Amino acid sequence: MTWLGGLRPRLVAGVAAIVALCAGLAFVAVYHGTGSELRRQSARDLRSDMDAFARSVMSARGVRGARVAAERSAGGQPFRATSRLLYAVIPGGPVITNEPELLNAGPGGDGATESPAQEARERAAARSLLNAEPGLTERHLPDAGNLLVDVRRLHLADGTPVLLGLGESTAPTGRAKRGVAKAFGLGGALALLAAVIGGTLLAGGVASPLRRMAGVAARVDSGDLSPRMAARRGQATEVRALAESFDRMLDRLQDAFARQTAFVADASHELRTPLTVIRGQLEVLALQAAPSPEEVRRVERLVLTEIDRMGRLTEDLLVLAHADEDAFVRRADVAVAPFAAELLEGVAATADRRFALGRLDDVHLAADPDRLAQALRNLLRNAIEHTESGGLVRLEARRAAGVVAFAVDDDGPGIPVGDRARIFDRFHRVDASRSRRDGGAGLGLAIVKAVAEAHGGTVFAGDSPEGGARVGFTVRGPGPRGPGGPPAAAGGHGSRGSTV
Ligand SMILES: Nc1ncnc2c1ncn2[C@@H]1O[C@H](COP(=O)(O)OP(=O)(O)O)[C@@H](O)[C@H]1O
Numbered sequence: 001m002t003w004l005g006g007l008r009p010r011l012v013a014g015v016a017a018i019v020a021l022c023a024g025l026a027f028v029a030v031y032h033g034t035g036s037e038l039r040r041q042s043a044r045d046l047r048s049d050m051d052a053f054a055r056s057v058m059s060a061r062g063v064r065g066a067r068v069a070a071e072r073s074a075g076g077q078p079f080r081a082t083s084r085l086l087y088a089v090i091p092g093g094p095v096i097t098n099e100p101e102l103l104n105a106g107p108g109g110d111g112a113t114e115s116p117a118q119e120a121r122e123r124a125a126a127r128s129l130l131n132a133e134p135g136l137t138e139r140h141l142p143d144a145g146n147l148l149v150d151v152r153r154l155h156l157a158d159g160t161p162v163l164l165g166l167g168e169s170t171a172p173t174g175r176a177k178r179g180v181a182k183a184f185g186l187g188g189a190l191a192l193l194a195a196v197i198g199g200t201l202l203a204g205g206v207a208s209p210l211r212r213m214a215g216v217a218a219r220v221d222s223g224d225l226s227p228r229m230a231a232r233r234g235q236a237t238e239v240r241a242l243a244e245s246f247d248r249m250l251d252r253l254q255d256a257f258a259r260q261t262a263f264v265a266d267a268s269h270e271l272r273t274p275l276t277v278i279r280g281q282l283e284v285l286a287l288q289a290a291p292s293p294e295e296v297r298r299v300e301r302l303v304l305t306e307i308d309r310m311g312r313l314t315e316d317l318l319v320l321a322h323a324d325e326d327a328f329v330r331r332a333d334v335a336v337a338p339f340a341a342e343l344l345e346g347v348a349a350t351a352d353r354r355f356a357l358g359r360l361d362d363v364h365l366a367a368d369p370d371r372l373a374q375a376l377r378n379l380l381r382n383a384i385e386h387t388e389s390g391g392l393v394r395l396e397a398r399r400a401a402g403v404v405a406f407a408v409d410d411d412g413p414g415i416p417v418g419d420r421a422r423i424f425d426r427f428h429r430v431d432a433s434r435s436r437r438d439g440g441a442g443l444g445l446a447i448v449k450a451v452a453e454a455h456g457g458t459v460f461a462g463d464s465p466e467g468g469a470r471v472g473f474t475v476r477g478p479g480p481r482g483p484g485g486p487p488a489a490a491g492g493h494g495s496r497g498s499t500v
């Protein structure tokens with residue numbers, strides 16, 4: 001019975017219930033409306049006929065004339081033929097009526113076939129009609145059924161009291177109401193059937209994209225990221241929007257998954273290379289029965305270099321692993337110009353290049369000084385690696401629309417246009433063999449990008465006016481000037497991993 005919990009039976013039941021409720025309400029309204037309208041109509045007819053009857057009796061001359069007029073009216077419309085009961089109590093004779101059986105039934109009138117109980121009931125009914133108060137009432141009469149009866153008490157010109165009665169069977173009203181009920185019963189059943197069929201089709205249409213989505217989700221859950229909802233033209237806007245965002249989510253998931261896999265593969269590869277070198281060198285050493293002290297020192301140097309390389313690589317990997325965390329950036333007030341000058345001075349001591357300061361705008365930033373230093377050292381280190389001894393390496397920091405742009409220019413060979421977008425990708429190197437010799441694994445610029453993005457900025461790479469490369473990044477800001485600037489966030493200035 002689990003299908004009962006499904007969308008389709010629920011929708012069908014809901015639609016059917018609404019249709020049944022509407023049909024029921026409409027039925028009650030029409031049934032009662034029909035009944036009361038017919039009753040009003042027959043009361044109107046009855047009154048106007050009673051007016052005519054009364055006129056004919058009252059306009060006759062004397063009591064005798066009145067009796068004759070009443071008899072004429074009664075004789076003209078026998079009860080059985082018209083369902084109209086007419087009677088008049090006028091002194092000087094028996095009750096005048098078109099239904100003598102009911103009103104004049106003396107003992108044994110036609111009583112041969114009637115039981116004493118029935119006769120008693122008929123007599124009681126006759127008495128109540130003959131003594132009725134004036135006005136319109138509904139009564140039940142034996143044999144005649146339900147009647148709407150109008151009674152009037154009048155006085156002839158000579159003062160003689162007269163009672164006139166006119167009744168009409170309510171059977172036609174009842175028949176009309178039964179007809180309405182029957183029509184509604186049939187119409188309601190058809191409407192309900194239509195509701196069930198329509199609801200089933202509708203529910204199928206609503207449920208099918210959900211079922212498809214559940215299928216796709218199940219396949220994704222089992223490890224296959226390739227299936228997609230593929231929104232279709234005819235689908236409802238909401239379903240299309242859902243399918244599209246579902247697919248976009250899967251695209252991103254698949255992309256992230258692929259990048260993650262590639263990252264892990266690249267990282268493993270980069271770590272394996274120094275391990276292989278170390279192992280090879282140690283094996284060479286082990287094969288020698290009595291290695292010379294020079295040989296031992298040579299192997300030691302090589303092993304230490306590779307260990308350093310692995311250390312830097314793991315540091316960089318750790319930095320990138322934490323790049324998405326909030327704690328990656330601990331903001332403090334950074335006075336850009338002295339900060340950049342000091343940093344360049346520190347790097348200048350490590351290589352024989354012509355280090356220069358370009359334009360330094362006097363601005364303050366709410367930024368993480370350690371991360372900024374890490375990114376700038378990576379840029380400066382790249383410039384050093386790609387220039388000859390005595391080459392130019394220049395650092396600048398300019399204020400631009402809403403940002404501060406840091407850039408490093410050099411007069412080296414520059415970066416091929418086709419590589420400029422990808423050099424910021426993890427492990428991307430333009431010339432792998434050269435970088436390998438110089439110790440880079442292709443993570444330096446990825447870290448620059450992570451630092452820039454963590455500060456709401458972007459990266460850029462282009463041509464330097466000196467003919468080499470110009471690589472840099474922006475940081476959102478600057479904040480208010482001076483020491484009264486942005487509150488310095490908690491956080492030490494201790495060294496964190498760097499490729500320098
Ligand atoms: N100043 C530069 N001049 C020429 N090429 C550069 C420069 N900076 C970066 N590149 C290129 O970008 C690549 C990526 O740089 P990076 O991410 O720092 O990796 P790595 O320095 O470890 O190779 C480098 O391999 C190099 O090919």
Ligand SMILES: [Mg+2]
Nearest residue numbers: 382440444445
């Ligand atoms: Mg580098």
